[in-house]
Amino acid sequence: MSLSAAGALLSIQKQSWAGDQVEEPLSDAVRTALSASVAEQGPPKPVFVDTQAYLGYLRWLEQMSWRLRSKKPDQLVRTDFLQTVWYESRRAGLSTPLVLGLIQVESNFRKYAVSSAGARGYMQVMPFWVRLIGNGDTSVLFRLQPNLRFGCVILRHYLDQERGNLFMALGRYNGSRGLAAYPDAVLGAARRWEFNDAAPVRVALP
Secondary structure (H helix, E strand, C coil): CCHHHHHHHHHHCCCCCCCCCCCCCCCHHHHHHHHHHHHCCCCCCCCCCCHHHHHHHHHHHHHHHHHHCCCCCCHHHHHHHHHHHHHHHHHCCCCHHHHHHHHHHHHCCCCCCECCCCCECCCCECCHHHHHHCCCCHHHHHCHHHHHHHHHHHHHHHHHHCCCCHHHHHHHHHCCCCCCHHHHHHHHHHHHCCCCCCCCCCCCCC
16 A cells, blocks of 8 residues: 555544444355355446436436535546446445445545544445455455445345344444434435436536
8 A cells, every 4th residue: 555545544544434343253155145246256337228227327427426526526536436336236236325325424435434443445344354255355445346345245234134124234334233323324315315317417527
């Protein structure tokens, strides 16, 4: 990691939500399934069933890019980020506004965010997950797609554990299961990222 990146880590360490997923024993079957889900390759390139779906995606991308411009001023970086969020959230069967809301609460869209508990990156993934279901290289948590892949797979896992109870799954993701503050914050932030297809198109220029 470069000195500038290390400096960024220190400067924003106290600004993240301080996510703190709790390490729990996983059955061999669950670990194998999660490992396979994380390791599966494939660039986040959208595939659409028809032209209408593609045009809807472009309208979503333009609208979200406009909203995100203050956090990520560079248009290419912003587009890559949104495309990856779109892909990874759908791949995991999660709501894209929910994932964007979680990222906002966890890291405020900072790539190198680190919590006091050691959670890293956009979705504040704890390093123990890389040991449990990854290859052990925790540096991947500061890369866009691996961080979102881990975060979305973990949240999907918690949602399955909680039998679809999103409130409990979010609490488990943050290590505060049963408490309202974190789920309320994420669900509140997610409302900002709901797509309004009736809104006029506003293109965020570079």
